[in-house]
Amino acid sequence: MVKPSDRVRLLLRELEGRGVDLALISTPVNLRYLTGIGLKAFERFSALLLCVGTGEVTLIVPKLDEGKAIATGLPYLTYLDQEGPLGAIRRATSGCGGVRVVGFEGNAPIRNLWVLRGVLGRFRDEDIDPVLAGMRIVKDEDELGSIKAAVRAIEEGLRAAREAIKAGVTETWLARVISNAIAEAGAEPGDVLVQSGPNSAIPHWLPGNRRIQQGDVIVVDATATYNDYYGDLTRTFTLGEPTAEFNRIYGLVKEAHDEAIRAVKPGLTGAFIDSVARGVIERNGYGGYFIHRTGHGLGLEVHEEPYISGDYDKPLPRGSVFTIEPGIYLPGKFGVRLESDIAIGLNGEVIIFDSYWPYY
Amino acid sequence: MVKPSDRVRLLLRELEGRGVDLALISTPVNLRYLTGIGLKAFERFSALLLCVGTGEVTLIVPKLDEGKAIATGLPYLTYLDQEGPLGAIRRATSGCGGVRVVGFEGNAPIRNLWVLRGVLGRFRDEDIDPVLAGMRIVKDEDELGSIKAAVRAIEEGLRAAREAIKAGVTETWLARVISNAIAEAGAEPGDVLVQSGPNSAIPHWLPGNRRIQQGDVIVVDATATYNDYYGDLTRTFTLGEPTAEFNRIYGLVKEAHDEAIRAVKPGLTGAFIDSVARGVIERNGYGGYFIHRTGHGLGLEVHEEPYISGDYDKPLPRGSVFTIEPGIYLPGKFGVRLESDIAIGLNGEVIIFDSYWPYY
Numbered sequence: 001m002v003k004p005s006d007r008v009r010l011l012l013r014e015l016e017g018r019g020v021d022l023a024l025i026s027t028p029v030n031l032r033y034l035t036g037i038g039l040k041a042f043e044r045f046s047a048l049l050l051c052v053g054t055g056e057v058t059l060i061v062p063k064l065d066e067g068k069a070i071a072t073g074l075p076y077l078t079y080l081d082q083e084g085p086l087g088a089i090r091r092a093t094s095g096c097g098g099v100r101v102v103g104f105e106g107n108a109p110i111r112n113l114w115v116l117r118g119v120l121g122r123f124r125d126e127d128i129d130p131v132l133a134g135m136r137i138v139k140d141e142d143e144l145g146s147i148k149a150a151v152r153a154i155e156e157g158l159r160a161a162r163e164a165i166k167a168g169v170t171e172t173w174l175a176r177v178i179s180n181a182i183a184e185a186g187a188e189p190g191d192v193l194v195q196s197g198p199n200s201a202i203p204h205w206l207p208g209n210r211r212i213q214q215g216d217v218i219v220v221d222a223t224a225t226y227n228d229y230y231g232d233l234t235r236t237f238t239l240g241e242p243t244a245e246f247n248r249i250y251g252l253v254k255e256a257h258d259e260a261i262r263a264v265k266p267g268l269t270g271a272f273i274d275s276v277a278r279g280v281i282e283r284n285g286y287g288g289y290f291i292h293r294t295g296h297g298l299g300l301e302v303h304e305e306p307y308i309s310g311d312y313d314k315p316l317p318r319g320s321v322f323t324i325e326p327g328i329y330l331p332g333k334f335g336v337r338l339e340s341d342i343a344i345g346l347n348g349e350v351i352i353f354d355s356y357w358p359y360y
Numbered sequence: 361m362v363k364p365s366d367r368v369r370l371l372l373r374e375l376e377g378r379g380v381d382l383a384l385i386s387t388p389v390n391l392r393y394l395t396g397i398g399l400k401a402f403e404r405f406s407a408l409l410l411c412v413g414t415g416e417v418t419l420i421v422p423k424l425d426e427g428k429a430i431a432t433g434l435p436y437l438t439y440l441d442q443e444g445p446l447g448a449i450r451r452a453t454s455g456c457g458g459v460r461v462v463g464f465e466g467n468a469p470i471r472n473l474w475v476l477r478g479v480l481g482r483f484r485d486e487d488i489d490p491v492l493a494g495m496r497i498v499k500d501e502d503e504l505g506s507i508k509a510a511v512r513a514i515e516e517g518l519r520a521a522r523e524a525i526k527a528g529v530t531e532t533w534l535a536r537v538i539s540n541a542i543a544e545a546g547a548e549p550g551d552v553l554v555q556s557g558p559n560s561a562i563p564h565w566l567p568g569n570r571r572i573q574q575g576d577v578i579v580v581d582a583t584a585t586y587n588d589y590y591g592d593l594t595r596t597f598t599l600g601e602p603t604a605e606f607n608r609i610y611g612l613v614k615e616a617h618d619e620a621i622r623a624v625k626p627g628l629t630g631a632f633i634d635s636v637a638r639g640v641i642e643r644n645g646y647g648g649y650f651i652h653r654t655g656h657g658l659g660l661e662v663h664e665e666p667y668i669s670g671d672y673d674k675p676l677p678r679g680s681v682f683t684i685e686p687g688i689y690l691p692g693k694f695g696v697r698l699e700s701d702i703a704i705g706l707n708g709e710v711i712i713f714d715s716y717w718p719y720y
Contacts (some may be wrong), residue, residue: 017711043663064652081653082671106471107375113473114487127474176543183536204424292424293441303403311442 005073007034007135008057009049014131015052015103022096023050023103023128026112027198029300030105030132032228035059035072045085047088047112048074051096058092060085089119103128133305137297138319143229143291144343144351146300147321150224150231151341151353157222157319158235161194162358167214171196171207172221182224190223190230190302200236201335203292203327214240217334223302230302231321231353234339238360246336249328250360253336256326257278260294260308261340266348270295270312270322277308277326286328295323298341318344365433367394367495368417374491382456382480383410383463383488386472390465390492392588395419395432405445406435407472418452431557440596444485449479461503463488464711493665495618497657498679503589504703504711507658507681510584510591511701511713517582518595521554522718525599527574534580542584546716550583550590550662552629560596561695563652563687574600577694583662590662591713592683594699598720606696609646609688610720613696616640616686620654621700626708630655630672630682636669637686640666646688655683657700658694678704 011034015023026047031037031051034048038087046177051057059076061069062085069076077088094097102116102123138149138334160181164174179189194207203338214217221234221317236253238246260277281290295308298321306316316322325339343351371394375383386407391397394408404422412516419436421429422445429436437448453459459559460525461477462483473485499507520541525532533555539549554567560579573576580707581594596613598606620637636655656662666676668684676682680703687697703711 010625067562104470106474107469109467110470110473110485111466111487113470113485114466125470125473127471172543176540180536180540183532202427309441 010048010135012052012055013269019101020052020103020126020128021099021101022052023095024112024116025105027105027107032300033136037068037072037073049092053097054095056095060088060092093119098141099123101126105129129182136299138317139299139307139321146227146229147231148260148353149226150187150229151233152184153185153226153233154222154233155354156185156357157182158220158233160239160354161220165212165218165237168211170209170211172209175207178222187224188224190225190315193221195219198332201329201331201333203329212239217246219335219337228300230298232302232339233341233354234325234337236336236338239253242360246334249336252281252284252286253326253328253338257324257340258336260324261342261352264342266318266344267315269315270306270308271310273308274310281326281328282293289328290326291329297322297327316344318346318348320344370495372410372412372415379461380463380486380488381459381617382412382453384472384476385465387465387467392660393496395434397428397432409452413457416455416456420452423546432645444515446479453479461486462719465489497660497665498677499681504686506587506589508589508654508713509586510547510589511593513542513584513586514584514591514593515714516545517542518593518716521580522597523595525572525578527599528571530569530571534567535567540581547584547586551583555579557692558692561689561691561693565690572599577606579695579697588660590658591701592658592662592699593701593714594685594697594700596696602720606694609696612641612644612646613686613688613698617684617698620684621702621712624702626678626704627675629675630666630668631670633668634670639650641686641688642678645660649690651689652685655685657682676704678706678708680704
């Protein structure tokens with residue numbers, strides 16, 4: 001297992017090579033990655049400050065979260081609500097020397113930039129996301145195990161959905177059944193999308209109060225976390241006898257899905273794998289109805305590197321985890337999307353995490 | 361009802377008075393407030409750009425969200441994943457003239473600052489949160505109605521909790537019972553904290569797998585949204601006969617809670633109301649065990665202005681909504697927190713949204 005402190009040391013080394021004097025890590029996701037602190041911990045200012053020149057690392061958290069800071073084993077400072085974090089930031093950066101370049105995450109709130117200017121005056125702000133993404137894309141055995149556990153729980157949710165689909169139930173009710181089954185299976189349910197009938201043709205429509213009817217196509221896209229790591233699966237169900245058109249479209253999406261997975265190899269790019277899935281659908285005349293990328297990486301975020309999309313021309317490394325989720329959406333009629341979670345193992349083998357394939 | 365476009369016009373007027381040339385609104389909460397677009401809509405770059413000089417307003421969303429953009433009635437531009445938002449931003453800002461000062465929300469991602477620099481070159485970034493907070497603190501009748509509906513649903517959740525508390529159930533299971541009851545009552549459940557036994561003495565501890573035991577104190581803090589507006593209530597329950605010490609502490613917290621609510625009047629500061637609640641607890645010797653502020657504002661965010669805390673020296677305006685939630689936490693023993701949701705009505709009257717007070 002990679003301990004948080006190894007990750008911090010690796011990050012310091014990477015930042016040194018990029019001319020960053022000071023880095024402020026403040027997004028819950030990267031704090032979780034680097035310190036092990038639970039994702040839900042943060043509301044007040046919380047940050048890991050890394051003085052690259054000295055290697056000095058300081059975690060700053062509100063006094064209320066001191067217990068979490070202690071658990072990280074990292075040097076830390078706390079502050080009370082009434083004093084605010086400025087004094088702690090000043091102490092954490094006082095030994096840094098002249099700070100000309102400060103590294104920030106792109107998702108960090110602009111407020112943190114303003115706070116740091118208040119302490120340090122002028123500096124150049126620099127994007128350190130590529131460094132963090134480059135570290136996070138390679139999952140270790142523990143991380144792969146967490147994703148596997150999340151996927152297992154989502155499969156329980158999908159089984160519960162298959163049982164619960166009947167005429168008259170609402171999309172929101174069905175989403176709740178799925179969430180509860182995921183929770184029963186020991187994971188934390190995330191977003192669960194249920195799209196029925198014509199809604200199934202609109203990717204990313206949120207579940208609403210539409211009642212499911214006989215003859216409906218139902219797209220269920222469910223996410224969950226285990227130990228803060230995401231799984232994300234989609235299956236397409238029908239209520240009643242599927243039409244010939246549905247059978248044809250489903251078969252085509254499944255073929256694109258399977259072909260893309262068969263093509264996965266370490267070192268191929270996300271763009272290449274996208275082209276495999278897209279090629280199957282285009283060759284059959286439905287290219288215009290596959291209106292999103294083929295997949296996205298999974299980890300502490302539900303969408304992270306690598307992306308299985310036309311513009312992701314980096315190779316997929318060992319340890320990377322991503323979805324393969326082609327879809328065809330026929331406006332006003334129905335949509336089909338099928339999503340699996342795939343890893344390239346540390347020895348280069350391809351791991352398919354999910355295995356539940358009901359016949360619609 | 362205040363239509364989103366009135367809000368946008370008011371915002372433009374306020375920004376003009378502050379020397380801002382261009383404002384970029386990109387947090388889901390403020391986009392919801394200004395455009396009416398549902399909060400869960402955003403993942404890719406989405407923003408409202410306001411050219412203050414010309415009054416030109418442009419909503420930029422990914423092509424996938426065009427339907428939502430149309431529903432706002434605002435001028436909009438879309439972009440495809442493969443092209444990215446830069447072209448749309450360029451078009452939206454081309455008529456702005458020389459942009460020297462750009463307004464951002466403090467919660468906006470730093471990435472958006474970088475994106476805008478790529479289009480506009482150098483500019484001064486300015487915090488426009490005070491303008492937005494000043495608008496959002498005053499709720500209209502619709503907003504008050506949404507908060508009331510959220511509170512009603514949370515009360516159903518608390519009733520369900522009272523029924524479900526028994527020896528052997530876990531904190532997470534009880535939290536799920538509460539979430540489901542809230543959903544059944546027609547609201548969207550938010551964070552639900554269940555803290556039992558010694559955990560009840562740790563504010564903001566997340567529900568865990570501890571099993572509730574006979575004699576436990578159980579603090580339940582539940583949030584929910586209706587129409588994206590938050591309610592937030594806390595009640596403290598016991599399983600079995602409460603101890604004399606619990607009865608005394610509970611009575612003291614309830615007295616602090618009631619006194620603070622009785623003191624609410626438009627124009628008094630948050631700090632003053634905080635001092636009323638704190639005074640009751642301090643006079644009785646437990647000041648050191650009331651380790652957080654007395655309350656926070658409610659609206660599209662679960663924590664927003666006004667704050668009922670020692671450092672909030674602004675007057676509470678008509679239309680403001682906030683919690684009153686004193687607590688006493690005896691480490692290693694138990695804690696008691698009681699939280700109500702209060703509004704100062706548009707005519708200056710005090711509205712208490714919640715009314716469910718079980719006898720422990």
